[in-house]
Amino acid sequence: MKLRPQFNLLTILGPTASGKTRLAVALARELEGEIISADSRQVFRGMDIGSGKDLDEYGGVPYHLIDILESGEEFNVFAFQRLFYAAFGNIAARQRLPILCGGTGLYLDAVLRGYRMTEVPEDAQLRSQLDTLDTDELTSALRHLRPDQHNTSDLLDRDRTIRAIEIARYQNGHTGSQPPPPEISPLVIGIRWERAELRKRITERLQLRLHNGMIEEVQHLHDAGVAWERLDYYGLEYRYIGAFLQGRLNRNDLSQKLNSAIHDFAKRQENWFRNMEKKGVVINWVEGSGDPLAEAREIVANCT
Numbered sequence: 001m002k003l004r005p006q007f008n009l010l011t012i013l014g015p016t017a018s019g020k021t022r023l024a025v026a027l028a029r030e031l032e033g034e035i036i037s038a039d040s041r042q043v044f045r046g047m048d049i050g051s052g053k054d055l056d057e058y059g060g061v062p063y064h065l066i067d068i069l070e071s072g073e074e075f076n077v078f079a080f081q082r083l084f085y086a087a088f089g090n091i092a093a094r095q096r097l098p099i100l101c102g103g104t105g106l107y108l109d110a111v112l113r114g115y116r117m118t119e120v121p122e123d124a125q126l127r128s129q130l131d132t133l134d135t136d137e138l139t140s141a142l143r144h145l146r147p148d149q150h151n152t153s154d155l156l157d158r159d160r161t162i163r164a165i166e167i168a169r170y171q172n173g174h175t176g177s178q179p180p181p182p183e184i185s186p187l188v189i190g191i192r193w194e195r196a197e198l199r200k201r202i203t204e205r206l207q208l209r210l211h212n213g214m215i216e217e218v219q220h221l222h223d224a225g226v227a228w229e230r231l232d233y234y235g236l237e238y239r240y241i242g243a244f245l246q247g248r249l250n251r252n253d254l255s256q257k258l259n260s261a262i263h264d265f266a267k268r269q270e271n272w273f274r275n276m277e278k279k280g281v282v283i284n285w286v287e288g289s290g291d292p293l294a295e296a297r298e299i300v301a302n303c304t
Helices: 020-031 077-093 105-112 124-130 135-145 158-173 195-211 214-223 228-233 236-245 251-278 292-301
Strands: 009-013 033-038 097-102 186-192 283-287
Touching: 009 020, 009 033, 009 105, 020 033, 020 097, 020 186, 020 292, 033 077, 033 105, 077 097, 077 105, 097 105, 105 186, 105 251, 124 158, 135 158, 186 292, 195 214, 195 251, 214 228, 214 236, 228 236, 236 251, 251 283, 283 292
Parallel strands: 009 097, 009 186, 033 097, 186 283
Antiparallel strands: none
């Protein structure tokens, strides 16, 4: 079914375990679309189970921004936005529909609200100065530069705090014009679940992933040279399983604490989506427990 919609980007978002990929793939097949992943970890090769790639769901649907970097490398919202724009332009030039799919709120927001960002080079002199500061001093320096700092993940890792200070200082001193982003007219569809049902889905999904080799995946990444500290940076599954493999958690605590942490993460995702709506992003919600594909078809049809 070839449509000529009033939008040039379809976005599918929702919390973890909500069924985003399945819905995006189904719509891509019907609308001659290609999927662009909005996930901060699926860009890395070898991080399959823990990041929830679920590549078997794609079938023949083309996808982008998955398996493009080696595990152990860094990735950030600036790199994501730049690569997204390239993929968006490539897909649109071939008369296909770009479909952005994911749950990393910052990445979604950067595209949907058109963050204006500047690539920041490393500053060796500044880094040398910052290396002499302790964690509290680094935190204070970042909060001084960014009084409205909300991304607390930048405060959890010393290297990330230093990089955040480097970026803030650079941006404060470089306010020149940036090239305009491509013109994007998005249609955003979100999947929502009742809290109790989503918690059940998260728990079942976690147990399945643990059974299917997620622990072994993390061990393999470490054996291949990814440091435990770097695995912490890659999020909950890698952080908690890394602690288990280092003997800092037993098997029962791993399952219970990781499960609880993912539930909390899902709440934070939902809060982020609500904040996006408050800032002007229109999200058309479909019910995960019903027939989300039928609801999404109707939303799309009303926008064509």
